[in-house]
Amino acid sequence: MSKKIIVANWKALPASLAEAEDIVEKIDEYIHGLDGVALFDLVICPPTQYREEVARMLSEGSLAQIASLGAQDVELEHADALEKLGVRYVIIGHSDRRWPSSAKASAGESNEVVNEKLKAVLRAGLLPIVCFGERNREGVWRDELAVQIKATFAGLTPGQVNQCLIAYEPVWAISTNPDAKPDTPASAVQSMGLIREVLADNFDVSASTFLYGGSVTPTNAADFLQRSEISGVLVGGASVRPEDFCKILTIAAS
Ligand code: PGA
Numbered sequence: 001m002s003k004k005i006i007v008a009n010w011k012a013l014p015a016s017l018a019e020a021e022d023i024v025e026k027i028d029e030y031i032h033g034l035d036g037v038a039l040f041d042l043v044i045c046p047p048t049q050y051r052e053e054v055a056r057m058l059s060e061g062s063l064a065q066i067a068s069l070g071a072q073d074v075e076l077e078h079a080d081a082l083e084k085l086g087v088r089y090v091i092i093g094h095s096d097r098r099w100p101s102s103a104k105a106s107a108g109e110s111n112e113v114v115n116e117k118l119k120a121v122l123r124a125g126l127l128p129i130v131c132f133g134e135r136n137r138e139g140v141w142r143d144e145l146a147v148q149i150k151a152t153f154a155g156l157t158p159g160q161v162n163q164c165l166i167a168y169e170p171v172w173a174i175s176t177n178p179d180a181k182p183d184t185p186a187s188a189v190q191s192m193g194l195i196r197e198v199l200a201d202n203f204d205v206s207a208s209t210f211l212y213g214g215s216v217t218p219t220n221a222a223d224f225l226q227r228s229e230i231s232g233v234l235v236g237g238a239s240v241r242p243e244d245f246c247k248i249l250t251i252a253a254s
Contacts (some may be wrong), residue, residue, distance in 0.1 A: 002231065003040055005231055006224055007167075007211060007213075009045050009072060009091060009242075010046050011176075011236055013098065014240050017049075017107070020054060021053065023245075025060070026052055026246070027246065030096045030249065031062045031063065032061070037066055039254075040232075041254060042063070042249070044067060045089070048071075051069070051087075055085065055086040068088040072115075072188045073088045073094070075093060077120075079120040079126065080124045087126060087129060089128075090128045092129065093114040093122060093131045095171045098111050101176075111147075111148055111151030114130075115151060115211050118164070123252075129211065131167045132166065133169040136172050149192075150202050166211075168191050168212055168248050169212075173214025174215065174239070175214075175236060176236070184216075185224050186224060189229045189233070192230070210231055211231060213235070217248075218244050231250075
């Protein structure tokens with residue numbers, strides 16, 4: 001079985017550098033005594049203001065073996081700079097950017113902008129984590145998801161699409177939304193199947209690496225991670241709660 005991938009997307013949290021350091025220290029201590037760390041890769045995506053310190057901490061201790069630094073976004077002209085800062089993975093097209101709650105729907109990133117960012121990240125030799133997801137399950141949501149995928153990957157070669165980790169994150173399932181609840185593993189796998197079909201038909205890509213994101217917690221992480229179609233999870237809220245996050249790591253290690 002291939003390694004699972006656990007991505008911590010801290011978003012705008014935690015509130016202070018001291019807290020950020022505390023989270024990383026706790027994870028480091030925890031995995032020091034954890035059997036099975038070879039079974040997963042860990043990616044931590046802090047907000048930019050903590051990036052330098054988190055990069056330093058990830059390069060030391062137990063984390064140095066399994067953890068990589070991720071960015072939550074990229075500015076078009078700064079992809080090369082990210083690489084120099086030690087960033088290996090970049091989240092692109094997160095729903096917070098496609099549909100920021102503070103803005104009207106049209107004010108978020110379009111598929112075209114996401115596509116430009118994706119190309120910049122690939123040019124810089126970084127690994128994109130490309131997010132897709134429907135805002136709700138009404139009407140022609142499957143068609144809309146297909147449009148999102150085609151436009152986001154437009155102009156990429158099969159080899160480039162293959163380098164991407166694909167995060168299926170139904171927007172309604174993300175914990176910051178009112179009434180959020182996680183998707184079920186079976187339904188997430190169905191949506192991944194749809195994404196797979198679009199990639200096969202339009203980009204001649206047959207295999208892809210899929211992550212699930214949206215209200216992942218210690219309670220449901222095992223259900224997602226034990227599915228062979230799901231290579232990992234993208235964890236938001238629970239990733240800044242060290243106790244919860246370490247429980248998710250224990251699941252990934254088992
Ligand atoms: P959540 O966030 O785990 O808090 O739902 C996931 C994400 O926004 O990537």
